[in-house]
Amino acid sequence: xxxxxxxxxxxxxxxxxxxxxxxxxxxxxxxxxxxxxxxxxxxxxxxxxxxxxxxxxxxxxxxxxxxxxxxxxxxxxxxxxxxxxxxxxxxxxxxxxxxxxxxxxxxxxxxxxxxxxxxxxxxxxxxxxxxxxxxxxxxxxxxxxxxxxxxxxxxxxxxxxxxxxxxxxxxxxxxxxxxxxxxxxxxxxxxxxxxxxxxxxxxxxxxxxxxxxxxxxxxxxxxxxxxxxxxxxxxxxxxxxxxxxxxxxxxxxxxxxxxxxxxxxxxxxxxxxxxxxxxxxxxxxxxxxxxxxxxxxxxxxxxxxxxxxxxxxxxxxxxxxxxxxxxxxxxxxxxxxxxxxxxxxxxxxxxxxxxxxxxxxxxxxxxxxxxxxxxxxxxxxxxxxxxxxxxxxxxxxxxxxxxxxxxxxxxxxxxxxxxxxxxxxxxxxxxxxxxxxxxxxxxxxxxxxxxxxxxxxxxxxxxxxxxxxxxxxxxxxxxxxxxxxxxxxxxxxxxxxxxxxxxxxxxxxxxxxxxxxxxxxxxxxxxxxxxxxxxxxxxxxxxxxxxxxxxxxxxxxxxxxxxxxxxxxxxxxxxxxxxxxxxxxxxxxxxxxxxxxxxxxxxxxxxxxxxxxxxxxxxxxxxxxxxxxxxxxxxxxxxxxxxxxxxxxxxxxxxxxxxxxxxxxxxxxxxxxxxxxxxxxxxxxxxxxxxxxxxxxxxxxxxxxxx
Numbered sequence: 122x123x124x125x126x127x128x129x130x131x132x133x134x135x136x137x138x139x140x141x142x143x144x145x146x147x148x149x150x151x152x153x154x155x156x157x158x159x160x161x162x163x164x165x166x167x168x169x170x171x172x173x174x175x176x177x178x179x180x181x182x183x184x185x186x187x188x189x190x191x192x193x194x195x196x197x198x199x200x201x202x203x204x205x206x207x208x209x210x211x212x213x214x215x216x217x218x219x220x221x222x223x224x225x226x227x228x229x230x231x232x233x234x235x236x237x238x239x240x241x242x243x244x245x246x247x248x249x250x251x252x253x254x255x256x257x258x259x260x261x262x263x264x265x266x267x268x269x270x271x272x273x274x275x276x277x278x279x280x281x282x283x284x285x286x287x288x289x290x291x292x293x294x295x296x297x298x299x300x301x302x303x304x305x306x307x308x309x310x311x312x313x314x315x316x317x318x319x320x321x322x323x324x325x326x327x328x329x330x331x332x333x334x335x336x337x338x339x340x341x342x343x344x345x346x347x348x349x350x351x352x353x354x355x356x357x358x359x360x361x362x363x364x365x366x367x368x369x370x371x372x373x374x375x376x377x378x379x380x381x382x383x384x385x386x387x388x389x390x391x392x393x394x395x396x397x398x399x400x401x402x403x404x405x406x407x408x409x410x411x412x413x414x415x416x417x418x419x420x421x422x423x424x425x426x427x428x429x430x431x432x433x434x435x436x437x438x439x440x441x442x443x444x445x446x447x448x449x450x451x452x453x454x455x456x457x458x459x460x461x462x463x464x465x466x467x468x469x470x471x472x473x474x475x476x477x478x479x480x481x482x483x484x485x486x487x488x489x490x491x492x493x494x495x496x497x498x499x500x501x502x503x504x505x506x507x508x509x510x511x512x513x514x515x516x517x518x519x520x521x522x523x524x525x526x527x528x529x530x531x532x533x534x535x536x537x538x539x540x541x542x543x544x545x546x547x548x549x550x551x552x553x554x555x556x557x558x559x560x561x562x563x564x565x566x567x568x569x570x571x572x573x574x575x576x577x578x579x580x581x582x583x584x585x586x587x588x589x590x591x592x593x594x595x596x597x598x599x600x601x602x603x604x605x606x607x608x609x610x611x612x613x614x615x616x617x618x619x620x621x622x623x624x625x626x627x628x629x630x631x632x633x634x635x636x637x638x639x640x641x642x643x644x645x646x647x648x649x650x651x652x653x654x655x656x657x658x659x660x661x662x663x664x665x666x667x668x669x670x671x672x673x674x675x676x677x678x679x680x681x682x683x684x685x686x687x688x689x690x691x692x693x694x695x696x697x698x699x700x701x702x703x704x705x706x707x708x709x710x711x712x713x714x715x716x717x718x719x720x721x722x723x724x725x726x727x728x729x730x731x732x733x734x735x736x737x738x739x740x741x742x743x744x745x746x747x748x749x750x751x752x753x754x755x756x757x758x759x760x761x762x763x764x765x766x767x768x769x770x771x772x773x774x775x776x777x778x779x780x781x782x783x784x785x786x787x788x789x790x791x792x793x794x795x796x797x798x799x800x801x802x803x804x805x806x807x808x809x810x811x812x813x814x815x816x817x818x819x820x821x822x823x824x825x826x827x828x
Contacts, residue, residue, distance in 0.1 A: 132788040172196075172412075174803035179423035180600060181573050186803035187392075187414035187424060190431040194369060194453065195442040197396060197411075204446045206403045207396060209367040210237050212274040217720040218727070218769050221397045221404075221458060226767040227370060228273060231610055235436075235456045237272035238357045238366045240279050246313040247365070249355035253286060253295065253329040255312035256305055266317075266326060267305070268297045279307040287336075288326065294333035295326075300344050314354055329353070360439045361452045369440070370397040370458040372404075373413075373428075374776060375421045375466050378783035380790035380798060389798065391415040391786050392424055393779055397458040401719060401770070405778030412806040415786055416799040421469060422570040422603055429604040432457065457611045459768060461776050463623040464757065471613040472538050472568040472603045480565025481753045483614055484760045486530035488565070529759050533565075533614035535606060541566035542602050549575045574601045618764035618774045619757055621716050626683040628754035629738075630713070633706060634686055637698060638675040645697050646672055652693040661688055680777065687713045701745035708738040716761075716771045728762045735759060 138156045145153055173189035197203050208220065211228035221227060227236055233250040241247050248254055250269050258265045267283035274280065282304055286295045312320065317329045335349040357366045372395040380387040392413040395404060403409055414424045435455040444451040460470050464483075468475045473483035480488040541564045545557035554575060561567040574596060605613050641649060653668030663685050671682060678686075691710050698706065712734040721727040735758055742749045749755060761771060768774060786802060793801035 132785075132792050134792050172807045174800070174807060176800060177427045179419050179426055180596065181419070181423050183416070183419040183423055185414060185416040185419040185424055185799040186797075187427045188412060188803060188807065190413070190428070190455070191435060191440055193411050194396075194440055194455065198369075198451070198453065199443045199445045201445050203396075203399075203403075203409065204444065206400045207398045208400065209369070209398055210240075210272055210274045210279065213280075214275055216276075217722055218724055219401045219720040220399075221370070221372070221769055221773055224765075224767050224769040226458060226616070227397075229271075230767070231370075231456065233271045234355070234357065235368060235454055235610055236370075237368050238355070238454060239361075240272050240281065240307055241365055242307055242310060242313075246310075246316065247358065247361075247363075248281065248307070248310055248313050249358050249366075251351060252314045252353060252355050252358070253317060253332065254283075254310050254314065255317055255324070256283065256309045257311060258285075258303065258305070258309065264311075264324065266295065266329070267303075267310075268295075268332075270302070275304075280304050281307065281310070286332075289333060292331075292333055293327045294331040295329065296346065297332065297335040297349065299335050300338045314358070357439070357452075357454070364441070364450055364452045365444075365447070366439070366452045366454060368398070369453040369455045371395070371455065372397050372459055372461055373457055374461040374779045375425075375470065376462050376776075376779065376783070377421075377466070378786055380417060380787060382787065382791055387417060387790075389415050389417045389786060389790060389802075390419070390421045390424065391783075392421065392428060393782060401773060404773060405775075407778065407781065410778060410782055412782075412803070414799070415802050418799070420569060421466065422568075422605075425470075426604045429607060432608065457605075457608060458616070459774070460605070460611075460613060460617045461620060461774060461779065462617075463620065463776075464754070467617040467620070469569055470603070470605055471533075471617055472542065472566055472571075472606065473533075473614070474561055474565045474567040476753045478565050478567075479562055482530065482565075482756055482760075483533065483617060484529075484757070485532050486565070487528075487756050488530070535612040535614060538566050538614060539602065539606055542568050542571055543598060546571065546575075546598055546601070568603050570604070571602050618768050619761045619771070620774055620776055621761075621771045622680050622775045622777055622780070624754045624757055624761075625713060625716060626680045626687070628752070629709060629758070630683040630687050631678070632749070632752060633702075633709060634678075634683065634690075635675050637694060637702070637706075638672055640702075641697060649693060649697060653689065656689055656692060658685070658689065661685075663688070680780070701741070705738065705741040705745045708734070708741040712738055717775075719770060719772055721770065724766065728765055731765060732762045735761065 135156045138159065142153050142156070173192045174186045175189070176184060176186050178184050198207070208222055211222045212220075213228055215223050237250070239247050239249040248269060250271060253266055253268055256265055256267045257263065258267075266286040268286055269281050269283050271282040272279065273282070282302055284302055285298045287298055288294075289296050314329060321328055330353050332349065332351050332353070334346050336344050336346050339345055374393045374395075375390065377388050377390045379385075380389045392415070394411050394413055395409055397404075399409060413428060416424060432455055435453075440453040440455060441450055442453060443449075460467065462470065464476055467473075468483045471483040474480065478488075480486055482488070541560065545560050545566075548554065548556040548560065557575065599607065603613070605611060638646065638649075650668030650672050653666050653671055656666060658664070658666055666685055666689065671678065671686060687710055690706055694703070694706060712731070715727075715731055715734055718727075738758075739755060742755065764774065765771060785806075789802045789805045790798050793805070
């Protein structure tokens, strides 16, 4: 009976549990526990195998419940249904780009101590990054001291990137030659730091703990030597105490949903996450989506306060867990790969003013004054579009102004965002909060978490300055701003990638479909309904479409509906739209299949195709009606090719799986007493039964090995 309602998606009320108990009794099952006894037993199970939700008071004095991140992660790496599909090293030059580990964000942007701290050789030696080692280099296998900088995989082989070490005989120390880099397989290394420390004299070399400088290339290509004193041994070696250390990045997601089944909105902000190291076919499975926190009172950034605290604690101390694949204890370092959500939520996570602001893009400074309008390159123009036709249209001041917003501006950075918030904060402390509002408008930086503390500042001009000033001074600036900005490895402006569900399907496809239906007269709408209903969609893997629903309720459709519409639009809309609108639809229908490819073989070719398809879409849209560029999502789409390079296929950044979790949150809210929804939902999502069943599977595997 406990299993009936123990899973997050298996929502059983007490009344339904009593009905099941009554039916079982009538069938002859005796001595069944009552619903209250089952709940008491479940509390015991959750204390052993649950996610350990606790109540936290935010800096805004709001109470919410949040699960224990370390407990969830321990369960995952010990789960035989999950661990075989986890990967811990980035991969360069894969045959197919499918996973997050194929992107530049994991492979080259994140500090090496986070993305892949070490590798263990077959002889049991552990080689950590940012440590010296001895390697056999060249055809002759010359023993050479090297400095390890990164670990990654290439064609299934574990590779380290190293800089050679040279000896400064004057000081008897090593110099890192960072102007030269080599990629060596793990098997080329033969002395890790502990052994190197013991036998360095046999090779006539200084102690590997004596590193005094680093040679770098300047902008002119000249080699310069700078003083450099590394921390040796690597801190992870000290913390691991002989254990392996693996990287455990996270996709984090935040969104709001209603806690009611009725149309009355009851906002609940929810934080979920997924292990980014999972293979792509397992990434968005409901089984692998984990609940972190929800609240109808605390804001998303308030809930991220404790999430960030947990991540920082795991980075400082490491997460020790049992690895069911290696059958040993392993230490993990946890970090955030990217933040997902719809555009308003990603703007909030980035301390951005939002899509309606003067600077409407969270990724760049789009909206700033741009002198040139040459945002598309003539060689990329579609063959059917004359360059002279485009130039003649672009002579219109009206069109020039619209096209200026359809190019990428100066990229935003985490440091610039913090500086802008500091400027706004200083204005409030100076008693002129109106200047802070002006600064937010002129930079596009607005932090809802900081705004809460600035509210008393507005009363400074009203003669209540002392009390308001004390309220601000009681908190440090770092505690008042967006907590995600305190993560050194995470830049909310750059690491909130374009999300194709809300930008493409619920954005451009929705705009175009509503426009197409609106412009049709009654006979044309009837024809459109007939075409949709009579179309055979079995080859597309879609059920038979209902034409009346898709046309009559065009303003109430979901992402799944628009996903079907964009696949059948070339057939059903043929001959019903004006030429420019039809051309824009064809460009959109050419782009969407590219974005939903689960894999691609060549990163350069794929990003070039995506960029060209986006340019074609924007060009066709400009020739149709430049008013479309009042929609910021047309601009946001321009950042997608860069995000593909950093995070791999766009489908990984789609949030359909997360969005389906809204139903679970809603049903758990409905089946609570509504007195403390954050606590009740967190307790219900603790999911101890999942770990119980996984443990049974693990025990079964052990018994099979014994037999």
